[in-house]
Amino acid sequence: MALVLTEEQQLLRDTATQFFQERLPIANLRKLRDTQDQTGFDRAAWKEMSDLGFAGIMISEKYGGTDFGPVGLGLVLEQAGRTLAATPLVSTVLLCGSAVQLAGNATQRQDILSAIAAGDRVMALALEEGPHHNPTRIATKAVAEGSSYRITGAKTFVLDGHVADQLVVVARTSGGDNDRSGITLFLVDPKSEGVKVTRTRMVDSRNAANIEFRNVAVPGTAVLGSVDGGNDVLEEVLDIARIGLAAEMLGLTQEVFDTTLAYLKERKQFGKVIGSFQALQHRMATLFAEIELCRSVVLDALSALEGRRNDVPQVASLAKSRLSDIATLMTNEGLQMHGGMGMTDQFDVGLFMKRARVAAASFGDGNFHRDRYATLEGY
Amino acid sequence: MEALEKFREETRAWLEENCPASMRTPMPEEETPWGGRNAKWPNPDSKVWLDRMASRGWTAPTWPKEYGGGGLSKEENLVLHQEMRRIKARAPLSSFGIWMLGPALLEFANEEQKKEHLPKIVRGEIRWCQGYSEPGAGSDLAGLQTKCEDKGDHYLVNGQKIWTSYADKADWIFCLVRTDPTKKHDGISFLLFDMMSPGVEARPISMISGASPFCETFFTDVKVPKKNLVGELNKGWTIAKRLLQHEREMISGMGLGGAGSGAGLGGLEQVAKEYYGEANGRIASPSLRDHITRQKMDGKAFALTLQRSAEEAKAGQGPGAATSIFKYYGTELNKRRFELLLEVMGTKALGWEGEGFSEDEIAVTRSWLRSKGNSIEGGTSEVQLNVVSKRVLGLPD
Numbered sequence: 001m002a003l004v005l006t007e008e009q010q011l012l013r014d015t016a017t018q019f020f021q022e023r024l025p026i027a028n029l030r031k032l033r034d035t036q037d038q039t040g041f042d043r044a045a046w047k048e049m050s051d052l053g054f055a056g057i058m059i060s061e062k063y064g065g066t067d068f069g070p071v072g073l074g075l076v077l078e079q080a081g082r083t084l085a086a087t088p089l090v091s092t093v094l095l096c097g098s099a100v101q102l103a104g105n106a107t108q109r110q111d112i113l114s115a116i117a118a119g120d121r122v123m124a125l126a127l128e129e130g131p132h133h134n135p136t137r138i139a140t141k142a143v144a145e146g147s148s149y150r151i152t153g154a155k156t157f158v159l160d161g162h163v164a165d166q167l168v169v170v171a172r173t174s175g176g177d178n179d180r181s182g183i184t185l186f187l188v189d190p191k192s193e194g195v196k197v198t199r200t201r202m203v204d205s206r207n208a209a210n211i212e213f214r215n216v217a218v219p220g221t222a223v224l225g226s227v228d229g230g231n232d233v234l235e236e237v238l239d240i241a242r243i244g245l246a247a248e249m250l251g252l253t254q255e256v257f258d259t260t261l262a263y264l265k266e267r268k269q270f271g272k273v274i275g276s277f278q279a280l281q282h283r284m285a286t287l288f289a290e291i292e293l294c295r296s297v298v299l300d301a302l303s304a305l306e307g308r309r310n311d312v313p314q315v316a317s318l319a320k321s322r323l324s325d326i327a328t329l330m331t332n333e334g335l336q337m338h339g340g341m342g343m344t345d346q347f348d349v350g351l352f353m354k355r356a357r358v359a360a361a362s363f364g365d366g367n368f369h370r371d372r373y374a375t376l377e378g379y
Numbered sequence: 380m381e382a383l384e385k386f387r388e389e390t391r392a393w394l395e396e397n398c399p400a401s402m403r404t405p406m407p408e409e410e411t412p413w414g415g416r417n418a419k420w421p422n423p424d425s426k427v428w429l430d431r432m433a434s435r436g437w438t439a440p441t442w443p444k445e446y447g448g449g450g451l452s453k454e455e456n457l458v459l460h461q462e463m464r465r466i467k468a469r470a471p472l473s474s475f476g477i478w479m480l481g482p483a484l485l486e487f488a489n490e491e492q493k494k495e496h497l498p499k500i501v502r503g504e505i506r507w508c509q510g511y512s513e514p515g516a517g518s519d520l521a522g523l524q525t526k527c528e529d530k531g532d533h534y535l536v537n538g539q540k541i542w543t544s545y546a547d548k549a550d551w552i553f554c555l556v557r558t559d560p561t562k563k564h565d566g567i568s569f570l571l572f573d574m575m576s577p578g579v580e581a582r583p584i585s586m587i588s589g590a591s592p593f594c595e596t597f598f599t600d601v602k603v604p605k606k607n608l609v610g611e612l613n614k615g616w617t618i619a620k621r622l623l624q625h626e627r628e629m630i631s632g633m634g635l636g637g638a639g640s641g642a643g644l645g646g647l648e649q650v651a652k653e654y655y656g657e658a659n660g661r662i663a664s665p666s667l668r669d670h671i672t673r674q675k676m677d678g679k680a681f682a683l684t685l686q687r688s689a690e691e692a693k694a695g696q697g698p699g700a701a702t703s704i705f706k707y708y709g710t711e712l713n714k715r716r717f718e719l720l721l722e723v724m725g726t727k728a729l730g731w732e733g734e735g736f737s738e739d740e741i742a743v744t745r746s747w748l749r750s751k752g753n754s755i756e757g758g759t760s761e762v763q764l765n766v767v768s769k770r771v772l773g774l775p776d
Contacts, residue, residue: 003687004694136437253586276775281768288767289704294685318676379648379662379671 002303003296005071009224011149014073016079017051017150024085026348031222032086033205039163040207041086049087049117058097058240064115070240070305074247074298081251084348084355086206088122090248090362091160094241096123096168099185103225103233108187112166124164126155126188126211127234133364135170135234136180140213142171149173151186151213159362162199162208164190172227172273181233185224192216204355239316242363246319249327250298251289256334256352257291260284263338274337283333297322312363321369324360331356390462396734397431397654399424401678403467411473414503425469427700432471433502439477442485447498450460475544476507477627480553483622487610491535496571508574509626510540510554510596511619518762520555521564527556534580534608536601538714541755546581549574554623559613572603588748589731594709597681626757628704639768643739646714647671651723667723674712674719681708700771707763710753 006015023045032040047053057073059065066072073093080087093116100112115121129139140153144254149169161167162345167188175182190197194216225233261284264275274280301319331353335342342349364372401424403421404483412425420426432438435449440456442448451459458757480498484493499505516523525538536556546552551573559566574581578601583591610618615749648671651662688701721728728743730736736744754760768774 003683003690004696046731149461165721244732254447256553261774264774271430273775278765278768281772282761282764284772285704285764285767289708290770292704293677293680293684293708296687297680318679322676339382349391370669370676373676374648374661374668374672377675378660379650379652379657379668 002298002307005075009071009075012068013075016054016076017082020050020079020083020085023048024080024087025083028352029084029205029315030085040160041088041163044160045085046122047086047119048116049089054089055093055112055119056099056117058093059113059117061110065113066117069241071302073244074302075242077247078251078254078298081248081253082255082338084204084252084351090244091125091164092116092123092243094244095106095237096161096166097198098223098237098240099125102183102236106285107221108224112180115234121165121222122160122163122166123166124158124161124209125237125256126158126161126167126169128157129153129155130224133361133368134191136231136239137178138170138172138316139177140171140182141170141175142169142186142218143185144173145217149186149218149220149222150374151188151216151218153213155211155213157200157206157362158203158209160207161190161211162197162207165327166190168224170230170234175228180186180231182228184227184229185233186218187218187222187224188218193205196240202358204358205351206355206358211296215277234315239312240305242316242369244296244319245359245362246298246301246316246323249323249356250294252352252359253291253294253323253327253330256330256349256350257284257287259348260334260337264287267339280337283337287326287330287333289331294323294326314373316338317364317369317373317376321366321373324364324369325366327356328360383458383767385652387458387462391461391465393435394466396464397428398466398468399428402428402469402471403599404469405467406469410470412471413473413504413506413545414505415546415548416504416617418503418506428469429471429503431695436501436624438500438503439481439497442481442497446485446493447501468737472503474500474503474506475509476505479622479625480508482505482625483553483569483618484609486621487618491769492571492607492609495573506548508543508549508552508596509548509622510543510546510552512542513539514541519621520760523555523557523567525554525556526560527558527603529558530602533605534603536570536572536598536603538598539687540596540598541584541593542593543596544579544592546574546596547583552596553609555615555619558615559629562613564616564705565613567615567619568612569609571601571609572601572606575600576603576696578602586749587751588745590745590749600670605686623758630706630753644743646741647674647719647723650720658731665748670719670722674716677712678716681712684708703771704763704768707711707754707759707760711760713753716748717743717750717767721747 014029024042028042053068054076056065057068057076058070060067077089080089088253097113097116100108104112112121127135129137140151140155142149151169153171165188169186170190171184172182173184181297194214195211198210201211202208264280265272265273297319301315304315331349334349335353338347338349341347402423410422410425412429414429435446436442436447440449440451440459441453445485458474464557475502481497485495511520513523513525525536525540528535551571554570554572556568556570557566558568578599579595581594584593584595585591586593648662651667651671655667656663662671684701685705724740724743727736727740730741730744732741
């Protein structure tokens with residue numbers, strides 16, 4: 001049975017719920033924002049998350065991970081979404097950890113995976129080059145020079161790129177800018193000469209970076225996977241991140257639904273609680289239905305990953321587009337139903353709306369994934 | 380587990396031997412096996428198949444054997460359906476008796492009533508219709524006024540029902556009647572009677588689709604034996620509500636949009652490629668392509684939700700809150716699908732009859748019109764949303 005949780009998974013979910021509610025409540029995000037925190041996430045909390053096994057949840061025990069699998073990671077992300085917890089889960093675990101797991105050689109795996117599982121290394125994927133997700137349009141070049149490479153190009157929206165200890169850079173080793181083949185992944189030290197990192201503060205109070213590479217020298221041992229064959233790995237990695245983000249968006253959407261419902265039962269106008277008005281009741285009932293469908297597609301996508309099903313790309317696009325769209329809808333509706341209070345910084349609904357938009361734009365929004373889904377399905 | 384596999388083997392062998400070849404083909408609408416006193420059998424195999432299945436109680440596989448059912452466990456029932464699907468066997472009987480009335484009788488009727496009615500339902504001998512809505516009682520069903528008076532040795536029924544599906548073809552009716560005019564919900568009773576009774580008249584209503592599946596049904600001094608009251612007097616609303624649940628489950632399955640309705644044309648995307656054209660393997664209109672993708676994704680998400688709900692029930696987590704949205708979501712989805720088909724097929728889906736249109740094309744036009752009723756019958760979408768708001772979300776009046 002794929003769409004219901006096992007006892008072990010329920011236990012993990014309860015642990016995650018407790019951790020995020022107690023250790024990383026929304027107040028934590030506000031504090032990071034208001035103090036203009038240099039890191040952009042709570043390093044001590046990240047260490048605790050690795051102690052709980054969350055950082056190594058996709059990593060095998062051989063490298064110090066807990067190997068709880070994608071469904072487990074999805075449950076953790078859903079709970080992180082409920083409290084808007086800022087953590088390097090997406091950048092380090094979903095993206096770079098998966099890339100190393102899938103494409104890394106024995107040395108790379110040993111070095112990197114054990115460091116991630118221990119919570120000792122933050123990583124970032126330098127992929128995007130424009131304002132829209134476009135994983136095959138790669139203009140950043142890596143030119144071979146003997147056994148090493150020189151990388152030149154500009155990357156944007158590199159999640160956690162400003163604090164990453166190590167980068168995975170997507171660069172072109174052959175072909176034209178829009179070719180699927182000819183893409184190679186490189187492990188790059190951001191302190192290398194010619195790397196310029198500029199922190200970009202995003203609307204959701206999390207952080208990304210613009211990273212410029214000017215003739216950056218990297219050794220041949222820095223290649224992750226095969227030369228020119230990076231696209232296949234990248235697609236697999238991106239689908240993991242898309243499904244993980246969908247799980248996070250499920251949590252944030254559910255949280256906004258729950259708090260909005262509670263507000264409707266408490267706020268009074270015209271002498272009665274506004275939740276008694278049918279104009280609001282029917283919108284909430286419709287949202288309830290949409291969120292129930294969201295839960296089904298996220299669970300199915302996670303179990304597709306876990307079972308290594310061959311329809312992972314389709315269900316990833318299904319989950320990412322649906323959750324992007326419904327998270328947008330729910331946060332808009334939640335804000336509207338909170339009235340003027342929803343417009344204040346004091347109320348949390350605005351924070352959820354901001355996060356929903358960044359998560360939706362990450363690795364393909366609804367438009368991107370409907371187009372991809374149709375293409376995958378052959379129409 | 381071993382017993383179940385043995386059951387599967389036996390079932391497979393029995394079906395192989397007993398299911399006529401023509402019953403393993405897609406069913407044209409006119410061959411729908413409704414049964415009843417006036418049953419028509421344009422394909423004689425339908426009758427053979429019904430009788431064979433009924434002899435094992437497999438028209439109602441999970442009903443107890445003592446009432447003619449198959450006495451199968453849930454697991455065995457699942458195996459039976461899997462094995463039937465495997466050979467593409469048709470359902471042997473289409474019956475409101477099986478889908479709606481039977482489960483209510485099993486729960487609420489007395490022994491004599493169960494013995495009297497259930498076996499005839501199983502064998503397809505009696506075709507039932509549902510007397511619920513009235514001209515003045517639609518969404519506010521409990522406002523029904525059909526009068527039922529106690530005349531000592533019998534009841535006397537006077538009033539009018541509407542939207543009675545196939546009342547002109549049915550043999551018996553299960554009917555909600557008012558037995559206490561001073562109360563609303565607590566003045567309703569659940570009554571069964573023969574449509575041949577003097578004073579019963581059914582008039583088909585012409586619908587926008589051109590078909591007439593529904594009737595206005597009039598009752599003038601209809602005498603009903605007192606033993607035909609199901610459950611207690613004035614307690615019929617409880618039965619009515621339970622029966623509505625069965626009806627809604629039946630209707631919500633339509634969102635998955637498999638059967639009938641121009642299915643011969645294939646999926647939306649194939650229809651679009653054929654009727655709109657393609658460019659580089661894609662549907663030629665990017666806008667239409669996006670709409671179709673939304674529809675297909677919503678359909679997939681809905682199907683997964685039905686599956687999740689079934690898995691939760693199997694895992695003993697009871698019917699989850701999700702079930703309350705099935706009727707609403709499934710019917711709205713089905714309506715959207717037909718609107719899209721119309722856009723995709725253009726004027727080819729706007730023919731009414733005759734030359735210039737294929738049978739499938741006409742079927743799409745008619746089914747599009749029919750689909751509008753999905754979100755009205757069995758509780759409107761608005762009523763469904765009220766139910767979710769109040770019962771699931773706990774929002775006040």
